[in-house]
Structures are given as C-alpha cells and as structure tokens.
Amino acid sequence: MLWTKTFIPTLKETPQEAESISHKLSLRAGLIRMLMAGAYSYLPLGLKVLNNIQRIIREEMNACNASEVLLPALQPMELWQKTGRDKDIGEVMIRFTDRRGRKICLGPTHEEIITDLVKNHVSSYKQLPLILYQIQTKFRDEIRPRFGLIRACEFLMKDAYSFDKDRAGLDINYKAMFKAYNRIFTRCGLKFLTTEADSGVMGGGVSHEYMVPAKDGEDIVLFCPECKSAKAFSRPAIESEAGSRIAGKEGNQETCLKCGRSYEKKNTIEVAHIFKLGTKYSARLGANFLDASGKLQPIIMGCYGIGVSRLIQAIIEQNNDKDGIIWPKEIAPYKVIILSLDVTDEKIRNLSFKLHEELKERGIEALLDDRDERAGVKFKDADLLGIPLQVIIGKGSLKDNTVELKVRGSGEKIIKPKADTLKEIENLLNG
RNA sequence: CGGGGCGUGGCUCAGUUUGGCUAGAGCGCUUGGUUCGGGACUAAGAGGUCGACAGUUCAAAUCUGUCCGCCCCGACCA
Numbered sequence: 001m002l003w004t005k006t007f008i009p010t011l012k013e014t015p016q017e018a019e020s021i022s023h024k025l026s027l028r029a030g031l032i033r034m035l036m037a038g039a040y041s042y043l044p045l046g047l048k049v050l051n052n053i054q055r056i057i058r059e060e061m062n063a064c065n066a067s068e069v070l071l072p073a074l075q076p077m078e079l080w081q082k083t084g085r086d087k088d089i090g091e092v093m094i095r096f097t098d099r100r101g102r103k104i105c106l107g108p109t110h111e112e113i114i115t116d117l118v119k120n121h122v123s124s125y126k127q128l129p130l131i132l133y134q135i136q137t138k139f140r141d142e143i144r145p146r147f148g149l150i151r152a153c154e155f156l157m158k159d160a161y162s163f164d165k166d167r168a169g170l171d172i173n174y175k176a177m178f179k180a181y182n183r184i185f186t187r188c189g190l191k192f193l194t195t196e197a198d199s200g201v202m203g204g205g206v207s208h209e210y211m212v213p214a215k216d217g218e219d220i221v222l223f224c225p226e227c228k229s230a231k232a233f234s235r236p237a238i239e240s241e242a243g244s245r246i247a248g249k250e251g252n253q254e255t256c257l258k259c260g261r262s263y264e265k266k267n268t269i270e271v272a273h274i275f276k277l278g279t280k281y282s283a284r285l286g287a288n289f290l291d292a293s294g295k296l297q298p299i300i301m302g303c304y305g306i307g308v309s310r311l312i313q314a315i316i317e318q319n320n321d322k323d324g325i326i327w328p329k330e331i332a333p334y335k336v337i338i339l340s341l342d343v344t345d346e347k348i349r350n351l352s353f354k355l356h357e358e359l360k361e362r363g364i365e366a367l368l369d370d371r372d373e374r375a376g377v378k379f380k381d382a383d384l385l386g387i388p389l390q391v392i393i394g395k396g397s398l399k400d401n402t403v404e405l406k407v408r409g410s411g412e413k414i415i416k417p418k419a420d421t422l423k424e425i426e427n428l429l430n431g
Numbered sequence: 432c433g434g435g436g437c438g439u440g441g442c443u444c445a446g447u448u449u450g451g452c453u454a455g456a457g458c459g460c461u462u463g464g465u466u467c468g469g470g471a472c473u474a475a476g477a478g479g480u481c482g483a484c485a486g487u488u489c490a491a492a493u494c495u496g497u498c499c500g501c502c503c504c505g506a507c508c509a
Contacts, residue, residue, distance in 0.1 A: 012458065012470065013443045017501060037501065092507070109509090143432080143507055150509095157509055209509095218508090273509060307509030341468060376469040383469090394468060404468095 001334070002356075003369045006044050010381050020216035022313035023148035025325050029384050031312065038145030038153030045385065046312065048333035050156065053311050054135055056187045056330060057158050060180045064173075066131035066160055071113050073137055077103035079112040083284045092140045106139035111281050111303060114161045119287035122299065125165040128289065129173060133160035135308060147216065149309045150269060160304040165291060170300045174206075174276055177304045181210060181272055184306070188315055189328025193230040193266070195221055197273065207275040210306075211268035214317035219270050222263035224256035231263070269314045270307070277301040325386030326409050335429055336366040337387040341375045341394035352393045358422060364429065366391075383408065389428055391421075 008030045017034060018024040026032050031046030042050055058068065077095065080086035086093065086105075094106040107113065114132060122130065135158045145151050162173040178194075185192045190212050197209040209232060211221050222231040255262055279298040282288065287299045307314075319326045327333070336359060340352035349370075356368045367387060369378050375394065382390050390406040397404050403421045405414040407428065416424045 009441090011442065015442065016437080016444095019502065034501090090507095138509080140508075144503095144505085146503080151507095155509070159509085270509065305509050310509060339468095344467095374467055374469090374471065376467090376471080379469045381470080392468080396468075 001365070001367050003367060003371050006367075008045055008385070009043070010384055018148065020147045020150070020313075020317070021320060022214070022216070022316035023150070025316050025320055025384075026148055026313060029325055029386065032149065034148070038142055038151070040149060040152060040154075040309075045333045049312055049327070049331055050309065052331050052333070053188060053308055053315075054158075056184055057135065057306060057308065060184045060187075061131075061133050061158070061160060064131060064176050064180050066133045069114075069117075069132050069134050070136060071107070071110050071117070071134055073107050073139065075105050075107045075113055077105055079116055079285070080105065083112055083281060085112070092142065094139050094141050107136075108138055108140045109157075109305075110134070110136070110159055111161070111277070111301075112285065115281040115285045115287050115299075115301070118161075118163055118299065119282075119285055122163065122287070123289055125289055125291050128163055128165040128299070129169050130163040131160060131173060132163075133158060133304075147218070147313065149313045150218070152309065155307065156309040158306040158308050162302040162304070163287075164300040164302075165289065165297070167300060170276055170278075170302050174274065174302050177274055177302070178208065181274070181304070181306070185210060185212075185271065187328075187330050188311060189319055189331060190271075190315060191318060192271070193221055193223060193268065195230045195232045197232045205276050205278060207273060209270050210272035211266075212271050212314045212318065213266045214269050214314065215267060216317065217267035217269040219268050221266045221268045222254075223266050224259065224261050225264055226261040227256060227259045229256060229258055230266075231257075269310065269317065271311055271314050272304075272306040274304040275302060277303055319386070323380075324384035327386045327388060329388055329429070332386070332388050334365050334367040334387050336364060336389045336391060336425060337382050337385065338366055338368045338391045338393060339375075339378045339382055340368060340370055341378065341392065343370050343372050345395070347398055348393055348395070351398065355391065355393070355421065359425070362422065362426070364425065389425065391425065 010030050011028045014024045015027050018027055026046070029045065030043050031049065032040045032042055034040055061068070077086060089108060093108050096104055098104055118130070122128065135156060137154060138157045139154055142151055142153050145153050149155065160177065162170065162177070164170045164173060193211045193213065195209050195211055197207050211219060211230070224230070278300060282298040282301055288296050289299055291297050315328065315331055316325055319328060329335070338352050338356055340348055343349050352368055352370065356366055359366045369382065371378070386408060388408050390408060392404040392406060397418070401418050402415050403418050405416070405424060405428065406412070414424065
C-alpha cells in the first residue's frame, strides 16, 4: 500500500481527549477517531489491526471445533423478560420502541439470543456438544465510557457459547476454551494473568477473567509473586500523582490462600471472561434435549467472551516506547514499512517501488511511505506506527549498493548488500 | 448520577483574574524560494458563529444564568 493512497492521519501532539498511553498512541498513529464519547471510527490502520486480532481468534476458535455465526444486534425485549435480565442489566441496555410498537433493544450480549436459536434446533443428546461463536458489535450505554476503546458504548466482542449434555462435557469445553484463550493472547503479544472471578449478572458458577497488566488498567488484581496465582480484587487502589489513594470496601483477603505470601496489586485490563453458565438460560428459555434414556434435560451451557476492540489498546499498553507503538508481528497492520527518503530522486523512488512490488509478490504486505516529506518526518512516523521492520532507502544505500533495515522493537540497524534484501527481510520476519 | 477539570481555525495552546480598537501564536494546510538521514528555514496566503442560548453593559472570548459536549475520580463491565 502506498501511504499517499491511504488514510493515515498521524498527529505530532496528543489530542486533549486522551489520557492513557494506549489511547494517546491510538490517536497519534491514526488508528481511531472519536465520534462521540464511547463511539469510535476505525481508520485503515486500526481496522487492519482489528482484523488481525479477529483472524487469530477465528483460527483458534475453529481449532476448537467452534462454528462461527452472526446474530442480530436488534433483539426483542420478550426474550430478555423471560430470563429476567432486562431488569438486571437495567440502564446499560439501549432500548426503544419501533414504529409497530415492538419493544426492541440493541444487544449488550447474546446469551438469550443464542439459547433461543439452539432451543429450536437441538432436541437430542446426539446433537451435543456444540460450540458456536460470533464476532459482533455490542451496545452498552455505559455509565462512564473511557480510555478510548477500553470502555466504549459500541464495541466488538467475540462471544462463544458451548452446549453440552452433562457437566463433564462442559468441563471439557471450558478447558479447551481456556487453552485456546491462552494461545490467542500469547499470539497477540500479551503478558496476562487469569483470575477466578465473580460471574455477576451472567450467573452460573465458575468463571475466569483474563487480565492484562497495564499501568492505566481499570481493574486491580491481587497477584502472588510466589505461586503466580491471581485473584480479582474489588477494592481499587489508584496510584495517582498526588500519592496513593485507596477507596472502596475493606477486609479483602490480603495474603495468598495457597502459600500465605502477601499479594501484589496490579492494575490490569480485563480482556476476556469465561463462565460455566450451567442451565440458567436453557432452563428459563426451555432449551431442552432428550438424553439417552429419553428423559428431558436442560442443555448445560458455557459462555466465553473476548473484548476484541479493547484488545487493540491492551496490546499497545504492553508494546510501546517513547517513540510510539511496537506491534507484535501477528498484529502489525503491515509487516514492513519502506521509507523512501526522497521521492523526488528517481533512483530512490524506483528502487522503493520495485521493492514494494517484490514484497507483494512474496505475500509480504508492505507500506511504502511515498510522501514528499523530509526524512525526519518519515523516521518519526515510522517509529510512531510501530511496524516491525523498516526498510530505509536513501542516498547512502544507493551509493554503496546496500540496503538498510531497522528493527522497530530493538532499534537494531542492519546493513546488507542490496542483492540480499528480500532474503534478509524474510529472515527477520520469520526469526 | 455525585465530585473535580476543560471547551478559542484540523491539532496543541495564549488571551478570561482586572470587559475596550480589525481575536493571537506554534504545528498542520496552499503557493513560491532555499533546504533535504531523525518532525527544516523563509515569504505570501486560506481557514474562527471564541461550545450553544439567554442576560448584564455604550461595549462580552472575558461578567451572570441555563443548557450541551469532552476528560479525570466512584458504582458497572469485554
């Protein structure tokens, strides 16, 4: 892709609206723009990142024999009244009445909808287990949207639902999802913790949260440095510039239950939450099946959510330096950026375009900075965007018949004979 | 919703305390010249209902009131 043909509005200064690092960098690198509080537009670079995250999620979900569906955002209120969650969820749900007087809401989550769907088509134990998932926009009228994509009123979620004939089946699927999630977040370049958590409004029994340690994270986790166990913490402790402040309820468990060590508090971003739902939804909505002995049973369910759009910023929180973003390889919007330092020089220009084509032929997506800008501007923007590998084409490389590469993460600069360019790029990307 | 902060060209901000001439600067944008490997210099330009409405006043970006928007802290959550 040519820079001049796409839309990458980078900013030299941080817009007033941003406070957290990831929010600032998302705006500065031209990934997103705010339309209103809690609603963001994804620009070309942001969308590419979002798509890469989705690709990883799909690969790992499909590997668990989960099948992708896409459910409506428009939902009838009746279904929510049947489970009683219309009251539990309350004001967070965006509701309205259509022209025919139907009571409608914009889906904040989809347990009711998926259960209703499965109810009509699963009637035998022979059809179980079943895992369905979707990547879809959720709507929540959040009390306080904040930190850009971290807490938005319209956001992208991956939600998976497992349907089993017994508890043992649920345990198997739950474990499979747990492992899949570990792979997903590792591939996203994240360091993360898992905690046992409250299931809250979702209901059911066991649940785990995936928490990404980040300076500006909203959630506090108690982490045991000894046995590496972690625990959700309901009392937030915010380190502010004015000093540390503690608010909320007292009397929480301060030492590790397993080894007695004192917990460390970590600020984190919750990127996923998985639940063993049991029969809460199936029983209330009548999603039953006939077991091997011909007895009617409610389907045993689990649900598994990932905050997809939120992940963009969670990843940035853990992968940045003073110059900008440092994308993990699988997430990067482009693998390579070619800095054509002087596009008015025909030789430099031709060499840059030629490399761009050659990379394309090899299936390597590169961004070619073909703007008529000074070198300094291109260096700064390339660092800001965080594309893993920079190929710098200027007078120097032309003269010596060499190519100059810079690895964004390490800052390492590599000079190689021009003939080895493609080989070296492939080595660096695969290494 | 409660507490705090902010709102002035696309972006960052000055000016508001103490009302006073055609509302400023930097960045960005357009055109020319000089530059050209880490966000250049220079000249000439374009671009603003000073968040909105109402009020006070000879006179309002500036004072008063109401409303709206955005950010931060709390309850909520992927």
